[in-house]
Amino acid sequence: MSTVNMPRETWATRIGFILAAVGSAVGLGNIWRFPFQVGQEGGAGFLLMYLLFIVLVGFPAMxxxxxxxxHTERNPVGALKEIGGGAWRYVGWIFVATGFVILSYYSVVAGWTIRYTILGLQDGYLADAGEAEGQFVTFASGLDAIFLHAVFMAAVILIVGLGVKRGIELAVKVMVPAIIAITIGLAxxxxxxxxxxxxxxYYLAPEWDVIAANWTSILPAAAGQAFFTLSLGMGVMITYASYLDENRNLAEDGAIVIGFDTMIAFVTGLIVFPILFTAGIDPGDPGAGAIFVSLAAAFGDLTLGWLIGAVFFGTVAIAALSSAISLMEVVVSYAIDERNVDRMTAAIGIGGAMFLLGIPSAYDLVLLDLFDLFADQILLVLGGLLLMILVGWSLSTLAIEELERGIGDLGGYGTAWIWAVRIPVVLALFVALTLGVLDYVEFLTGPFSEWLADL
Known part of the structure; x- marks a missing residue:
């Protein structure tokens, strides 16, 4: 392992860590991605499957x-190398690569939220769905999208470059309470x-025949969404926990993080779907841009819709920023821990590389879907699956002892947690990964191949 000359940073307060973890979880995954996933997968059936994954898979995995x-006080690469041996550092690289890829296109989508916030305050939204779609296509790609992608990435670089206490912790103490308060008000x-x-x-009453007919698409989508929204499989929670300097109750902290994250996702559905149904807009339109087109048209049809829309998209932008800083921190922490790079230098260099990787996503929505499906349904789940196998089957004693710090003797609960990781969590992730690969192949041979043919 590399010799580290710089003192490792820590959180100033417990609330700082919890808000940072909540801020990472509460982001575009909740407010942008969750509603269009629910609509795309048929409504309440997806919600039910998602909640089951949160409880049965998300909490043990977190x-x-x-x-x-x-335990390791390291980034994902250093952590996996320490607990698993040299070969496991490559699994750590999966986590780092996942965060890198996700933030590259995540920043593009965040740029859309900035544009739509400004749009509401300036010209308002177009009520006609066709016109709203044309407007989105104009905003979602080209120089406008690239410029806002750059603006958002610059904000992320600045916050991460300032450090854990002066940058990330101070930012989330403002952003996360604002997100929660505004979201509840909009609901x-x-x-x-x-x-x-x-x-x-539509949102709360499952149709069992829909679930039975579409479970092969609902299952990987729900698993990927659960991992995406909880920032699992990205190395974020490994990195954030590495800055803890006291024996805290990790189970309690994890329950708080998951509780707030799930609440925001659920409440977002209570906001989005009434707006869409009131405007008579189909919530099942597919694609990453569907929620922008549909919601913008719905806001255009509502009294004071320009104001409600600006508040909504502004909230999404804040949530996106709180998550984006955690994704960049994963890669930056690797540069600091393993390469002894200065924090601000690492943030600027890594942020610049992420910006460049994100340009194709700002060029065409098909390319954004290409990155999103690969990161969400394959990389996220693969990294999580391999980590669960390592800890559940090879390092169970170490894991239970570490969890007991700050809690005390877990007795049978520790064993139950490990067996939950070993069997249902690993099995669910394996099935989700298999179905996700098949889904990705279908995308490559379908929409992506059609896109290539049209070039």
Whole structure:
């Protein structure tokens, strides 16, 4: 392992760590990605499957990442090398690569949120769905998208470059409470709309025949969404836990993080679907840009829709920033720990490389989908699966002892957690990975090959 000359940073307060972890989890995954995944997969059936993955897979997996990070006090590459041996550092690279790829296109989508916030405050939104789609196509690609991608990435670089305490922790203490308060306020407003009752039925009442007919697509999508929204499989929770300097109750912290994250995702559905149903817009339109087109048209049809839309998209932009800083921190922490690079230098260099990788996603939506499906349904799940196998089957004693720091003797609960990791978590991730690979191959041979043929 490399000799590290720089003192390793730590969180100033417990609330700082929790808000940072919540801020990482509560981002575009909740407010941009979750609604269009629900709509694309048929409504309440996806919601049910997603919640099951959060409880049965997400929580045990988060505890694994927490104990690995706190025990090693390293980035994912260094952590996996320390606990698993030299060959396992390559699994750590999967985590680093995942965060790198995701932030490259995540920043492009975040740029859209900035554009739509400004649009609401300037000209308002177009009520006609066709015109709204044309407007989105104009904004989502080309120089405008690249410029806003650069603006957003610059903000991420600045915050991460300032450090854990002066940058990340200070930022999330402002952003996360604002996200929670505004989201709840928007949900209360959405409940007053005339389409709310039909929207709630679509969102909250599962249709079992739909689940039975589409489970092969719902399962990997729900697993990927659960890992995406909880920032698992990206190395974020390993990295953030590595900055802990006290014996805290990781199970309690994990439950708080997951509780807030799931609440925001759930409440976002209570906002988005009443707005769409009130405007008479189909929530099942596929694609990464669907939520922008559909919601913009819906806001254009509502009284004071320009204001509600600006507040909504502004909230999404803040949430995107709180998540983006965690993704960059994973790669930056590797540069600091393993390469002894100055933090600001690492942030600028890595952020610049991410910006360049994101340009294709800003060029065409098909390329954004290409990156998103690969990172979400393959890289995320693969890294998580391999880590669960290592810790669950080879390092169970170490994991239980580390989790007991700050909790005390877990007794049978520790064994139950490890067996949950060994069997249901590993099995669910293996099935999700297999289906995700098949889904990605279908995309490559379908929409992507058609895109190539049209070039």
């Amino acid at each position: 505890l694994v990442e927490f104990v690995v990070g706190r 209360i407003y959405a409940a007053t709309l005339e389409g709310a009752s039909d929207a709630y039925a």
